[in-house]
Amino acid sequence: xxxxxxxxxxxxxxxxxxxxxxxxxxxxxxxxxxxxxxxxxxxxxxxxxxxxxxxxxxxxxxxxxxxxxxxxxxxxxxxxxxxxxxxxxxxxxxxxxxxxxxxxxxxxxxxxxxxxxxxxxxxxxxxxxxxxxxxxxxxxxxxxxxxxxxxxxxxxxxxxxxxxxxxxxxxxxxxxxxxxxxxxxxxxxxxxxxxxxxxxxxxxxxxxxxxxxxxxxxxxxxxxxxxxxxxxxxxxxxxxxxxxxxxxxxxxxxxxxxxxxxxxxxxxxxxxxxxxxxxxxxxxxxxxxxxxxxxxxxxxxxxxxxxxxxxxxxxxxxxxxxxxxxxxxxxxxxxxxxxxxxxxxxxxxxxxxxx
Numbered sequence: 001x002x003x004x005x006x007x008x009x010x011x012x013x014x015x016x017x018x019x020x021x022x023x024x025x026x027x028x029x030x031x032x033x034x035x036x037x038x039x040x041x042x043x044x045x046x047x048x049x050x051x052x053x054x055x056x057x058x059x060x061x062x063x064x065x066x067x068x069x070x071x072x073x074x075x076x077x078x079x080x081x082x083x084x085x086x087x088x089x090x091x092x093x094x095x096x097x098x099x100x101x102x103x104x105x106x107x108x109x110x111x112x113x114x115x116x117x118x119x120x121x122x123x124x125x126x127x128x129x130x131x132x133x134x135x136x137x138x139x140x141x142x143x144x145x146x147x148x149x150x151x152x153x154x155x156x157x158x159x160x161x162x163x164x165x166x167x168x169x170x171x172x173x174x175x176x177x178x179x180x181x182x183x184x185x186x187x188x189x190x191x192x193x194x195x196x197x198x199x200x201x202x203x204x205x206x207x208x209x210x211x212x213x214x215x216x217x218x219x220x221x222x223x224x225x226x227x228x229x230x231x232x233x234x235x236x237x238x239x240x241x242x243x244x245x246x247x248x249x250x251x252x253x254x255x256x257x258x259x260x261x262x263x264x265x266x267x268x269x270x271x272x273x274x275x276x277x278x279x280x281x282x283x284x285x286x287x288x289x290x291x292x293x294x295x296x297x298x299x300x301x302x303x304x305x306x307x308x309x310x311x312x313x314x315x316x317x318x319x320x321x322x323x324x325x326x327x328x329x330x331x332x333x334x335x336x337x338x339x340x341x342x343x344x345x346x347x348x349x350x351x352x353x354x355x
Contacts, residue, residue: 079109082138090146091182092126097142100124109138117142125178125204147172149180150219153193153212155201157239162192167201175207175216191219195239211238214258218244221261230272243288252282252298271295 073079084105086094098104101117114132121130121144129145149170152162162168163183170178170187180187193215199207207213215236222233231252237245246254256264264287275282281298 073110074108076108079137081105081107081109081112081140083140085139085141086144087142088144088146090126090144091180091184092124092144092146093181096181097121097124097144101142103140109134109136109140112140123204125176126180128172147174147176147178149178149187149190150216151191151193151236152187153177153196153199153201153207155195155197155199157195157237159192159194163188168192169201169203171207171212171216173216173220175213177201177203177205177207179203191233192235193238194235195237197239198241209238210258211241211244214238214261215244218246218256218261221265226269226272227265230276231268250281253284255284255286255288257288267293 081103082105084098084103086097088097100123101120103112103117112134114134118130118132121127121132121142126146127144128147131143133141133143135141150173151171152168153171154162154165154168156167159165159168170180170190171193172178193212196207196209196212198209199212207216215238218236219233222228222231232249233246234249235247237247243258244256246256248254254268267287267290268285271282271285274280275297280300283296283298285295286293
């Protein structure tokens with residue numbers, strides 16, 4: 001037993017020394033690293049080849065789809081724009097909208113950029129909302145909702161007729177300025193905001209001054225049932241910049257502050273109710289103050305008639321006296337009068353011959 005163990009122990013002993021074992025270990029590491037590098041290289045090449053094949057396949061599909069779409073859609077005569085349907089609720093003309101949208105009949109319907117057309121139409125000052133719809137095979141629908149003007153606005157303090165003035169602009173409830181090419185008859189009855197000299201009035205811009213915004217807010221608040229029928233605003237003067245001078249259809253003049261419009265309108269409503277109950281007409285009222293409000297009433301028609309001068313019983317005839325007395329004409333010189341020769345009678349002539 002002991003001999004066999006010794007022999008086996010001797011057989012298990014390594015014949016190499018420490019230096020040889022280190023070299024052997026280094027060789028094994030080098031071999032394993034080469035194999036790992038080769039394996040990684042093969043995997044990278046496989047991935048690259050697959051990606052290249054996939055990219056080529058995608059490029060072929062894209063080019064084929066593009067060519068097919070170009071042939072069957074973009075160059076197909078069946079998809080040309082034949083009808084442009086336009087619907088608007090205002091005064092914009094068809095030629096004006098199509099010119100701004102740069103849209104023409106005969107072009108391919110798929111080449112029309114609907115977003116660009118909508119943005120171009122909506123940039124018009126009169127347009128509030130725009131919608132563009134493509135209907136195959138050859139129709140494009142444009143629906144336009146125009147702004148509704150609520151007043152005229154001008155920088156002049158006095159203007160005779162804003163309907164024909166170049167200095168007057170239409171303005172909607174949001175304060176957007178407009179210049180209509182076609183004026184409707186209902187624009188004649190719109191109120192006028194005058195004296196807005198601090199604004200640079202130009203079509204498409206939005207009013208920015210506090211006075212103009214307050215005037216628009218007053219128009220909005222005055223559309224209540226009672227105020228709309230009893231106090232119809234005709235003009236708002238904002239030239240004083242600290243108050244609003246409002247004139248209604250009955251020529252009543254009301255002075256309002258720029259703040260707290262609702263409370264001032266409530267006080268004005270009380271005055272109007274009092275006028276209706278007492279059968280009087282409001283002439284002026286100053287709502288800048290909250291107590292002891294100055295107010296005047298217009299004279300009734302009967303008092304105006306009684307103040308006229310009664311005609312006299314016998315009307316006097318008044319003659320105009322000339323400033324300079326005209327020179328009297330000089331009479332012509334009198335001619336010398338000669339007595340006419342008497343004509344003798346026939347009997348007298350015969351008697352003279354006999355004698």
